[in-house]
Amino acid sequence: MVRARFAPSPTGYLHIGSARTFIFNWLYVRRQKGTMVLRIDDTDVERNTEASLNSIYEGLEWLNLGWDEFYRQSDRLDLHRQLAYRLLEEGHAYRDFTPAQAELEDRKPSDGPWLCHPEMRALSREESSRRAQAGEPFVIRYRVPRDTPREVKFQDLVYGAQTKSAADIEDFALLRSNGMPTYHLASCADDIDLKISHIIRGQDHISNTYKHVLIFEGAGTPAPQFAHLPLLVAPDGAKLSKRKHGPVVSVTTYRDNGFLAIGYINFLCLLGWSPKDNREQMTIEELTAAFSFEGVNRSNAVINFSEEDPIDPKALWLNSQHLRTIAVETLTPQVRATLAKFGLTPYGDEEHFAHVVEVTRARFTTLLDFPTKGRAYFADDFEMEPKALEKLEAPGAREMLRELAGRIAANLEFTEASVEAELRKLAVEKGVKAGVLINASRAALTGQSVGPSAFAVFLCVGRERVIARFGKA
RNA sequence: GGCGCUAUCGUCUAACGGUUAGGACAGAGCCCUCUCAAGGCUUAAAUAGGGGUUCGAUUCCCCUUAGCGCUACCA
DSSP states (O other), X not given: OOEEEEOOOSSSSOBHHHHHHHHHHHHHHHHTTXXXXXXXXXXXXXXXXXXXXXXXXXXXXXXXXXXXEEEEGGGOHHHHHHHHHHHHHTTSEEEEOOOHHHHHHHOOGGGSOOOOOHHHHHOOHHHHHHHHHTTOOOEXXXXXXXXXXXXXXXXXXXXXXXXXXXXGSOOOEEEOTTSOBOHHHHHHHHHHHTTOOEEEEEGGGHHHHHHHHHHHHHHTOOOOEEEEEOOEEOTTSOBOOHHHHGGGGBHHHHHHTTOOHHHHHHHHHTSSBOOSSSOOSOOHHHHHHHOOGGGBOSSOEEOOOOSSOOSOHHHHHHHHHHHHHSOHHHHHHHHHHHXXXXXXXXXXXXXXXXXXXXXXXXXXXXXXXXTTTTGGGTOSOOOOOHHHHXXXXXXXXXXXXXXXXXXXXXXXXXXHHHHHHHHHHHHHHHTOOHHHHHHHHHHHHHSOSOOSOHHHHHHHHOHHHHHHHHHHO
């Protein structure tokens, strides 16, 4: 039974890299018919914020993939402490009474890594208990085996066999002097208790994994399977950070820019993973069916963005592909919601609205295009672009549009075919090319020189508004 | 500094020893056309450098270089 977890710590908004980690976990779990656990890793009381937690929920909610079980580490502190004390009892850990500050000063990065305080490691059980009982503050550290040389190993589903000499691993902290578990302890204790079978996370955890393997070993539990994912980085190769790269690293930015969740998910999946058959645009079902760790590659992926173009062009392209291919019924509610944010409501009934969406979406990229570029389909107060004005100012164009309006008003029928027939007939009568009238119509109807087939626009706008807009042109 | 991971077009990637090194986005051009998209076609663009192994290396090994990660009582 596959059980994977996504374990964000609420110290910032939901990061694009975290989102991808969540998605990969989710795809693997769904593929294997397993269980997806959402666990909030909030043991760092100093840095946790409620705002961050909300931002994480907001992001996950938008992704709309869901999860099966939910936990907060702060509700499980006793479990973590129990493991720390058990490791202490069994000699896999020891108390370190060195004050936190002094420790920092001790360390000189120039001469190799800090490994441990030998005196503390050597403290007798009795002495250790005595000092603890006397109220002296201490941290519990893992006693990394270093008496005899040995290798710590694990098999990574993405990176293959990994080994590191235990001599290069420091005696890391498990329990802080304030009684709070560290990430390593809490994470492993919970992974054991929640029977996590697969740990799928960022590659920045590879070095930590050796420590975790040691904890599992000390706890006498077989380690889960590990799958590390390459990192998502900025165009300059640097780690993505809010301070340096701004809101482009937050999931909600894409949502607020009118992305479809599937467009965003699809884009993220293609960063560091490939179905290996040249497919690019994929539905969530296709992604689930195709996902495997074989397809995950090992080098970091650059998200292509700049000051001028804050969104990766490929993300935009993928989104536009989904925008024009998903079922209209799934799209219309989202368009309606987006319009509402701009104070707009669709004309006509649901069927008509669906038709307007169908006609316009082929040249839109994000949901935001509906209320902006597509404003004329939902409101009368739209801008007249200079290029459109030129089309309207073609000799005699305005008069012909009024003439056309009159004929449309008089006609019984109002279909693309009838409008086209009427327009072409008028063009012949006036001795102008049909294109002149067609372009002038589009300009008068939408304020734009570009857009869908003009005859489709007539229908989208509706007979009354066509007449009105031609009258005002 | 120590330890670890990585290295194919500008970007995302395919090619698990033999290919004219493939696809996609972005760029350029053409076709289509009532405009703009879409779509179709064409074009430019890559195996970091050096050694091995091999009949043959993008692919396996070593070195160099570069990037990234970890090196906290952060996660």
